[in-house]
Amino acid sequence: MKSGVAKTLYAVVTALVLSAVTVSALPPVVLSKDASGVITNTNLSLLLKVNPSSDATQRFIPDGSKLVSDNFVLKIDDRGLGTFRGFVKFVTPDGKVVLGGVLEGVAGLTVRREDGGDSRYPGHLVGIIHLPPVNTGSGPKITTTPVPTTGSDKALSATDSPVPNVVEEPVCEIIFMMDLMAQSASPVPMYRGHLDGLVTPPAPPPPPKxxxxxxxxxxxxxxxxxxxxxxxxxxxxxxxxxxxxxxxxxxxxxxxxxxxxxxxxxxxxxxxxxxxxxxxxxxxxxxxxxxxxxxxxxxxxxxxxxxxxxxxxxxxxxxxxxxxxxxxxxxxxxxxxxxxx
Missing domain, CATH: 2.60.40 (Immunoglobulin-like)
Known part of the structure; x- marks a missing residue:
């Protein structure tokens, strides 16, 4: 169960993402990127490269784009196990934020083990990027008709009952898999891996005037x-x-x-x-x-x-x-x- 602070942060990042990105009604498309870059306990910055065999997001996430997070948290214990979480953004080479969401997952485990095999995998990160649902408060009120009663029960009068406002949020579900590059001479931890999932493309910009x-x-x-x-x-x-x-x-x-x-x-x-x-x-x-x-x-x-x-x-x-x-x-x-x- 997430704490109240975490829920508030989720709501804040969702509002920021939706305000920065123009959401469209287009069907989801496949996102498939090769990724490499820096992941520390407090920072994430990965350079993205299109996987030409599968990726359908080149129009709005071209080569040279980055996946970044300024409030990333990675916690790994002495056994090499841990968790990570952060609010991430896809940023194009010209600095435009085109997609964003919440990244969370586990460190030191793999989902690709054989039956009965060891699931521990030091230096491996696996998680998912998703856009949390938006709670926009009460939606339109529904008027109920009076219900007649008998005896001493008071008649139930017509009421205006607010119902939750259900909105169709954009799809952003991306599998995140990274491996530590142990042979790297970099002074900071370098990772390489893949991003694969489904995303709703942002609405195309209005035609030029x-x-x-x-x-x-x-x-x-x-x-x-x-x-x-x-x-x-x-x-x-x-x-x-x-x-x-x-x-x-x-x-x-x-x-x-x-x-x-x-x-x-x-x-x-x-x-x-x-x-x-x-x-x-x-x-x-x-x-x-x-x-x-x-x-x-x-x-x-x-x-x-x-x-x-x-x-x-x-x-x-x-x-x-x-x-x-x-x-x-x-x-x-x-x-x-x-x-x-």
Missing amino acids: VMIRSDRLQYPPDAPVMAIIENGDTRAIQGHAFYSYCTIVRMERLEAEAWKPYAMCLLTGGPAVVIKPGERKTVLLPPDATVPAVKDPGTYRLTLAFEVLDSAGTPLPDPHVAVSPPFQVLGPDPGRVVVAS
């Missing part, structure tokens, strides 16, 4: 189109200049109810173009006056394929596409007469 539009809704067939890109996000983005007219913008024409690329670049790659947070960028299609601007009449739109950059300027793994409202390229003016001499 990036917009693209044309400067007009109608164009003559020989007029260049001005694409206007606005990065309303707090992060920089980048596109690559190998789309229409070798720019970062892809112009598409509606043909047979399908959008087809128009005036695409013959290059297979192009330079990256960075658009800073809050920046407004214009792209002229075509960008060079020496390139004919004449386009076929019809319905067009503009798209921008881009990547969001992290604080170090590294592209994040999930690409995005911004799409403009459609616009029209008109046919030749029938009143316009061209006389050839």
